[in-house]
Amino acid sequence: MVSNHSHRQVQEQGIIQYIEERLPVDGLRELAEKKKVPLHKHSIWYYLGGIAAMLLGVQFLTGILLMVYYVPEINSAHASILKLNSQINFGWFVRSLHSWGANLLILALFVHMFSAYFMKAYRKPRELTWWSGLLLMVICLAFGFTGYLLPWDEVSFFATKIGLDIAEKMPVLGHMVSYMLRGGDSITQATISRFFVIHVAILPVLLVGLLGGHLFLVQVHGISEPESFKKLPPEKKSYEKFFPTFFFKDILVWVLAINVLFGLTTLCPWGLGPEADPFAAAPIGIKPEWYFLAPFQFLKLIPPMVGPIEGELFGILLMSVVGVVFVAVPFFDNGTSKSYAKTATIFGWLILAGLIGFSIWGALS
Amino acid sequence: MSDKESSEDKPVAEPAPPVGLCGKSEPCSGSNSCGGKSSCTEHVDPDADPAAYLDDDYDEVLSRSDFMRKAFGGTVLLWGGVALAPIVAYLTPPPGEDKEAAKVTSVEVCKVSELPKGTGKNFRFGSFPAVVINDMEGQLHAFNAICTHLGCTVQFRADKQCIYCACHGGEYDASTGKNIAGPPPKPLPVLKVAIVDDKIVVSKA
Ligand code: HEM
Numbered sequence: 313m314v315s316n317h318s319h320r321q322v323q324e325q326g327i328i329q330y331i332e333e334r335l336p337v338d339g340l341r342e343l344a345e346k347k348k349v350p351l352h353k354h355s356i357w358y359y360l361g362g363i364a365a366m367l368l369g370v371q372f373l374t375g376i377l378l379m380v381y382y383v384p385e386i387n388s389a390h391a392s393i394l395k396l397n398s399q400i401n402f403g404w405f406v407r408s409l410h411s412w413g414a415n416l417l418i419l420a421l422f423v424h425m426f427s428a429y430f431m432k433a434y435r436k437p438r439e440l441t442w443w444s445g446l447l448l449m450v451i452c453l454a455f456g457f458t459g460y461l462l463p464w465d466e467v468s469f470f471a472t473k474i475g476l477d478i479a480e481k482m483p484v485l486g487h488m489v490s491y492m493l494r495g496g497d498s499i500t501q502a503t504i505s506r507f508f509v510i511h512v513a514i515l516p517v518l519l520v521g522l523l524g525g526h527l528f529l530v531q532v533h534g535i536s537e538p539e540s541f542k543k544l545p546p547e548k549k550s551y552e553k554f555f556p557t558f559f560f561k562d563i564l565v566w567v568l569a570i571n572v573l574f575g576l577t578t579l580c581p582w583g584l585g586p587e588a589d590p591f592a593a594a595p596i597g598i599k600p601e602w603y604f605l606a607p608f609q610f611l612k613l614i615p616p617m618v619g620p621i622e623g624e625l626f627g628i629l630l631m632s633v634v635g636v637v638f639v640a641v642p643f644f645d646n647g648t649s650k651s652y653a654k655t656a657t658i659f660g661w662l663i664l665a666g667l668i669g670f671s672i673w674g675a676l677s
Numbered sequence: 678m679s680d681k682e683s684s685e686d687k688p689v690a691e692p693a694p695p696v697g698l699c700g701k702s703e704p705c706s707g708s709n710s711c712g713g714k715s716s717c718t719e720h721v722d723p724d725a726d727p728a729a730y731l732d733d734d735y736d737e738v739l740s741r742s743d744f745m746r747k748a749f750g751g752t753v754l755l756w757g758g759v760a761l762a763p764i765v766a767y768l769t770p771p772p773g774e775d776k777e778a779a780k781v782t783s784v785e786v787c788k789v790s791e792l793p794k795g796t797g798k799n800f801r802f803g804s805f806p807a808v809v810i811n812d813m814e815g816q817l818h819a820f821n822a823i824c825t826h827l828g829c830t831v832q833f834r835a836d837k838q839c840i841y842c843a844c845h846g847g848e849y850d851a852s853t854g855k856n857i858a859g860p861p862p863k864p865l866p867v868l869k870v871a872i873v874d875d876k877i878v879v880s881k882a
């Protein structure tokens with residue numbers, strides 16, 4: 313191959329050169345060196361996407377490990393989790409990591425989403441990044457919803473029951489979709505099988521594809537700068553290099569996040585309620601996961617009928633307005649109007665305050 | 678994309694009879710005898726607006742590449758539809774899989790002595806959960822226990838002497854099943870109760 317080099321030199325350089333001759337390493341190196349992270353008082357939010365990505369890695373690893381012992385069968389599911397918790401070496405640890413990881417992941421995604429919203433990172437040219445991010449959020453909520461049924465304990469049964477009954481109330485496709493997800497009119501083995509397949513096969517595939525797109529777009533556009541930073545004269549703008557400066561800070565933050573996760577996992581291992589009984593009454597004081605608390609509390613307040621429409625449907629439609637605004641905000645606030653920009657910001661604060669307020673209220677009541 | 682392609686396609690289209698071009702330009706008013714070729718090309722100038730040229734008049738002199746594009750699109754849609762239909766059908770379970778359970782018309786719940794005054798008991802009625810209540814006066818009542826709000830399973834609460842749904846705090850009257858508080862929009866469906874040989878037997882109303 314490289315005939316004019318001595319054998320030893322070839323050995324030293326061999327691997328690097330082998331790769332460089334076959335892959336566009338130079339391009340990648342250039343990209344990593346060129347990429348820079350703006351430094352300002354909101355820079356801290358740039359870490360959240362990375363934390364979410366790291367936690368996703370934890371979910372994949374622990375999820376695959378769980379699949380080894382978990383049995384998606386109506387009479388064995390609960391028992392298989394009990395066995396994981398009590399007999400398998402580190403079984404409780406893997407399962408707790410997965411459950412706590414799911415919660416931290418969704419928390420990180422919420423913060424990530426709202427920080428992107430308030431920094432107005434959805435504006436041109438980053439609309440596709442914003443929308444792919446919204447879809448990733450939906451996928452992760454779907455992960456949470458489908459995973460929650462799998463241990464087949466009391467709360468997981470009723471959480472699924474309510475979730476699917478809400479879906480059923482949606483106009484037009486509601487019935488068909490919930491019937492297909494449930495695999496019939498009531499929650500049975502069919503539901504467990506379907507949720508399992510969605511949780512371990514369909515959603516991971518969607519997630520990997522979409523996350524790839526999301527990260528690619530972030531590379532293409534570079535990191536967004538908030539308006540206040542963009543306005544600064546060039547000599548006042550400071551940046552740090554993505555590689556190695558930001559990259560190593562990123563890793564440090566990951567280590568911190570992992571420590572939080574391990575702390576929660578070891579100090580408060582995830583519990584397991586009594587096995588689900590489809591014919592028993594819902595336990596007093598039942599509540600959904602915290603990330604569904606706000607809509608839960610909101611729905612509690614709505615009277616049975618609002619005018620001619622059923623209260624539930626009214627509530628769902630009202631809440632979908634929030635979703636529609638999040639999807640449409642790049643059109644509404646495209647950077648040309650100051651007052652529209654302000655409206656979008658105020659709307660964001662209202663939603664955030666509503667989410668936090670209703671969640672706390674739901675947790676306390 | 679269409680800009681470039683249409684200018685490439687132009688030579689193919691030009692030899693086509695002018696009729697096709699005239700057909701849609703107003704002064705021709707549907708007749709073939711418009712004032713000659715020159716006026717027609719004035720109205721639909723392919724160089725000025727290649728897209729319009731392509732969209733409106735191309736259909737009538739469908740070019741080979743356009744035909745292929747449409748045929749390809751159509752085939753993809755057809756294949757997609759053909760593939761999707763069986764998948765949707767596959768995923769829709771046949772109705773009434775638990776037919777046996779749904780056929781149940783009456784259930785023996787327990788001995789009368791096991792349900793003292795002022796208490797209630799949840800039990801399985803074929804394919805759905807049900808609740809039977811012995812009220813303070815010793816009257817028996819039974820209902821389908823599926824909350825009319827979002828389908829949780831209700832229970833009798835001795836402390837409130839009403840039927841209660843833990844999911845969103847819905848309440849029903851224990852003797853009529855009427856929804857009296859919280860989000861439930863409708864009363865609970867009533868079941869018949871009888872005492873047969875000292876046992877509580879609930880049957881469909
Ligand atoms: C490829 C990725 C994943 C695989 C293979 C996987 C697999 C599993 C398995 C086998 C279970 C049942 C065992 C158990 O209940 O503890 C489970 C439960 C669960 N999963 Fe995942 N999972 C994945 C990703 C995720 C993600 C991204 C989330 C984030 C929201 C998530 C949230 C949950 C939740 C909340 C449970 C219920 C935990 C419990 O109460 O035990 N999973 N998952």
Ligand code: FES
Nearest residue numbers: 824826827842847
């Ligand atoms: S499901 Fe019973 S009150 Fe909502």
